[in-house]
Amino acid sequence: MTSTKTNDALLFVAVAIAALAAPLILAPFGAGYPDLMQRFAIYGIFAIGFNILFGLTGYLSFGHAAFLGVGSYSAVWMFKLLSMNIVPAIVLGVVISGLFALLIGFISLRRSGIYFSILTLAFAQMSYNLAYSVLTPITNGETGLQILLSDPRVLDGPSNGSLPVTMLFGLEMRDVFWNPTVFGYELQFSYGYYVCALIMLLSFYISMRIFRSPFGMMLRAVKTNQNRLSYTGINTRPYTLAAFVISGMYAGLAGALLASMDPLAGAERMQWTASGEVVLMVILGGAGTLLGPVLGAGFIKYFENILSKINSNTLDGWFAFMPQGMGDAAAWLVSPFVGSGWHLTLGVLFMMVVIFLPGGLMEGAQRIMNLVSGKSRKRAGEATASTPAE
Template sequence: MLGLGKKDTTLLLIVAALVVFAPFILNPFPGGSGMAQFNAGYPDLMQRFVIFGIFAIGFNILFGLTGYLSFGHAAFLGVGSYSAVWMFKLLSMNVLPAILLAVVFSGLFALLIGYISLRRSGIYFSILTLAFAQMCYALAYSVLTPITGGETGLQLAQDDPRILDAARDSGNLPVPGLFGLEMRSTADLVLGDWVFTFSAGYYFCAVVMLISFYMAIRIFRSPFGMMLRAIKSNQHRLNYTGLNARPYTLAAFVISGMYAGLAGGLMASMDPLAGAERMFWTASGEVVLMTILGGVGTLIGPVLGAGLIKYMENILSKINGDILHSWFAFLPDGLEDFIVTIVYPFIGKGWHLTLGLMFMAVVIFLPGGLVEAGQRIARAVRGRRSDDRKSATTEPAE
């Protein structure tokens, strides 16, 4: 289907199903129950899942295929966000031109940074991209304030021109939409104790994410993708095979920069506000973690990694000491306090500790990330089944 092999079509359909039914899947616990705080099916968080999924998919095209580890990808996310907000201010509150400009601008920006950074490889390349991203961050905070809004960030204002939109006389700020459909509009479905929220913004992001995912599959299976993997594998041989590695890596860099810009544009479309902290180096590091946690060079890995990290960031960090005490209330007092003291550093503000430990465990025991974990489980299950079959067929002979 759509020029994909059977296996890839299945993968795309599974991802599509997961994304479409996410409001149900991520809301397994009834509202009001003790477990409801683990529900992740609210629009804000689901949007973040798919947007960071796009970011990580794009990053994986560069890092997963060519092995060039960029430590400055957040710069493109920021450029995308700023471009989108400017489009909201100047042209229209429609999200399509905003996202288009975000992609184009971050692509041009990636072309410039990539052209310079790709003269080096390995750690030097990483350092160069990191330096560029930190420069962008510092500039956005200081001298570029007229464009970026400096410390307050770039925000919409009542008197922005918005030349394509009709004049508004209401006192409210306009909100981004798609031909009149507001991104923040939602519909609730109430089933017993459960409340499922469907948000226009989430489904818009989800469609964009599925298109991005589809394009990533095509790139992975194309001769271009094969060349990128060849660059990672043996650049020496590639040169003596008549291929020029430089334009291939540059193209991969620009494509992944455009994915990041797309993610940035979508973030601005969900919440029309862009700040320089989006370009900070921790944001660049986060996408590296997502990709490695999920599985470098795999199709689905980065999406899973992005989901996991955003889930932990939003859910784990909300658990506080009181909630812990209520969980362990059944224990004798002394023991309860003891256990809460032990667990406390790993939750709430300390969720980074959990993330760090998990990251270390994955890198040491599962270099292929969550995808490798899935494969191992599948193999174990299949192995047991075929063992059963083997014993079943051999038994009659005895």
């Protein structure tokens, strides 16, 4: 137990250092600007919450994007009606998403396995279609919900003629408060990113406590053998429903943060592709692990940003050192995997991980650590054997 607590503390410290130093760490990789770093943190929260449901209980939801969208819509409505301060918006987004998850979970959890997955997918698609058409007065349909100069914002003063920006007690989320140049890289430290990073760290800590709690142990038991628990007289539905609601609240928090960084909410955030993306994040990083979902979210969002921006001119520059015919052929071969076709690269990477690393990136990291530690022990053993006895 002491060893587990120590390892968890070290892991949390490592994640905190990486999150706080992200502008410096990510700058050499072309990802050290606020918009992308905010997405790393926000989708990390989304994946952490999904992992509480899928990683611990084994219940695979294909409809979690519904809660992401509900959180975004709730936050934007708070910006329109109350204030541009992000605190009320985040609170409302989490609460409404939790209530919505309670309703959907109460119905969907009457089934398990693929039937549960199909039910959640159906609810998410119904939510998407309602937001896109029937609930247009609330969601603004395909245009998306956004703030307007005519919005009341009862807690804010009168507008000065320009659209207000989201803020945290006067600190504007879009502001860069420090912009140094280190080792030739221009770093951008913004309020928006650090708000997202601190909330992500809090979410990660809560997830860690859930994993190590008796509640988390019960969720693992549900995943291992739910029928056996039922035979012993334990009603598992309250536990699975609680996990579903907590997971939905995480998704609502992520949606509210997306709206807090950019006050716009659209129905596309509720589409089935967004639900599939978080499934990929968790499986790619390592379902059931603490750090895996964060790694998976960062991995996918990084490649989405980098690969989707590669165009024909970039490819021509890459292969300019080759003879013209060979360079054109190489660019032609690579072009389907970048730009608008970057999902093909993601699919190939996902297939390789599933085939060779079923436990995700965390399994790969564990194998490397075992290999390094094995070599270290082997060298220590050889050194001891070569030392003459006194």
